Amino acid sequence: MIKVAPPLRLKDLSGQIVRMAEDAVTLAEGVFETTVRLGVTGLSKAGKTVFITSLVHNLMRPERMQGLAAVAEGRFEAALLRPQPDPEVPRFDYETHLAALQSPEPRWPESTRRTSQLRVSIRYRPASFLRRQIRGSATLNLDIVDYPGEWLLDLPLLQIDYGEWCRRVLAECDQPPRQTLAAEWRRHIDSIDPVAPSDEGAAQQCAQLYTGFLRAARAHPAGLSRLQPGRFVLPGDLEGSPALTFSPLKPPPNGRWRRDSLWSLMESRYDAYKERIVRPFFRDHFTKLDRQIVLVDVLRALNVGADSVGDLRLAMGELLACFRPGRNSWLWPILGRRIERVVFAATKADHVPVSQHDRLAGLIGSLLFDPMNRATFQGARVETMALAALRATRDAQAKRKGVMLDCVEGIPTDGDAPKVVFPGDLPDRPGDIAADGAAAYRFLSFRPPQEAGADGRGLPHIRLDRAMDFLIGDLLT
Ligand SMILES: Nc1nc2c(ncn2[C@@H]2O[C@H](COP(=O)(O)OP(=O)(O)OP(=O)(O)O)[C@@H](O)[C@H]2O)c(=O)[nH]1
Ligand SMILES: [Mg+2]
Known part of the structure; x- marks a missing residue:
């Protein structure tokens, strides 16, 4: 136990407040340095590597992170990479993945095969007046753990x-x-x-x-x-x-x-x-995580059709059971400690125009909270949203048969010039998903954007900041 001397300014305050402040600082060492373990998972190619790379880049250059309250309120001071706490886990190769995305011919990062970890330490000023008086700044160690979602699907085997x-x-x-x-x-x-x-x-x-x-x-x-x-x-x-x-x-x-x-x-x-x-x-590994984001490539499943979406729905039900087993569930003794907050995010939202993002978020919500899945799940704070960790397109419009359509413009992976693409209209409900996705939708994959981050800001994204505010915003207050 250590006791931190309160700063001089506290002497000006009433005796009662000074006592409260002293109580607050008479705590174990490190009370101002907290740690949270964030699991980033998703099935193969869901976008985990791009998500972590863009997240770290944006935390270190937070101009594009205004959806994170600490940034919007001017309390976010700095983020830097620090040695990770578990030396036996491979380090997430942030520098190599970023170099691929920012090379003169931008490339998506290589597929990854195993779990990895990275620690980002965030220095911020607490929102509470009292905590600011005690210690100007505090530190949140964000341990990001990347692991394959496929491994979670093994849980029912037990x-x-x-x-x-x-x-x-x-x-x-x-x-x-x-x-x-x-x-x-x-x-x-x-x-x-x-x-x-x-x-x-x-x-x-x-x-x-x-x-x-x-x-x-x-x-x-x-x-x-x-x-x-x-x-x-x-x-x-x-x-x-x-x-x-x-x-x-x-x-x-x-x-x-x-x-x-x-x-x-x-x-x-x-x-x-x-x-x-x-x-x-x-x-x-799994039970040591505090918060979790599950990345889901809903658009890929839609591109194929209703069968593929049905398979994805069942997989999501199994994932959901891992995060929040009921006390009476057979999983309780295995998982015990519960994850506090989970985001299920439909990734690559830049494949569709902004006008369709709400529908994409709605779809992931209805796939997840299918009545069958809900039965296995008890009360964590869960958010569903559509996001793009790295925005590779911009919105555009095109006229077809006299009608203006919302489209996206980007360089398709197999092309070398920008193209305006109408991806099709997302269905409102899973029941309306086309059996043959190829006939109804055209979600092309695009090359990463040129010169991403060359303006000194973080990589362009869609709602990465909102996802992080839900996941760790409460720890930055
Ligand atoms: N347009 C766009 N494409 C993305 C985005 N994120 C990922 N992608 C695409 O999805 C592919 C897979 O992304 P990764 O981040 O490598 O996915 P992963 O989950 O790490 O994949 P594995 O390591 O193979 O399991 C990339 O090569 C891109 O083609 C995004 O935000 N926008
Ligand atoms: Mg990967």
């Missing part, structure tokens, strides 16, 4: 045994488009006897075919979201590890099987995956 998992996967693979994508793996497992004696070679063959199916499903234009186990798609440091050498099999009739059967081998690996990989990730 509740089900190997046999149940096999039944669920096989039922899903009876439906298109999984049916076609999984055909080779299905043919293989249908051709083998799961309870006959087996060996490592047979396990590897099944695992390779199953992993191949998951990767094809991820790369498929249908953009499937719910792919389990998450580490098969994004193995991180476990690439090639025996822990990932298993696959669902066709369940044999009930009974007891030889220990050297393929079924028993797969079952023990599935159990090991849950206990050695899934549970420790939640226990050691």
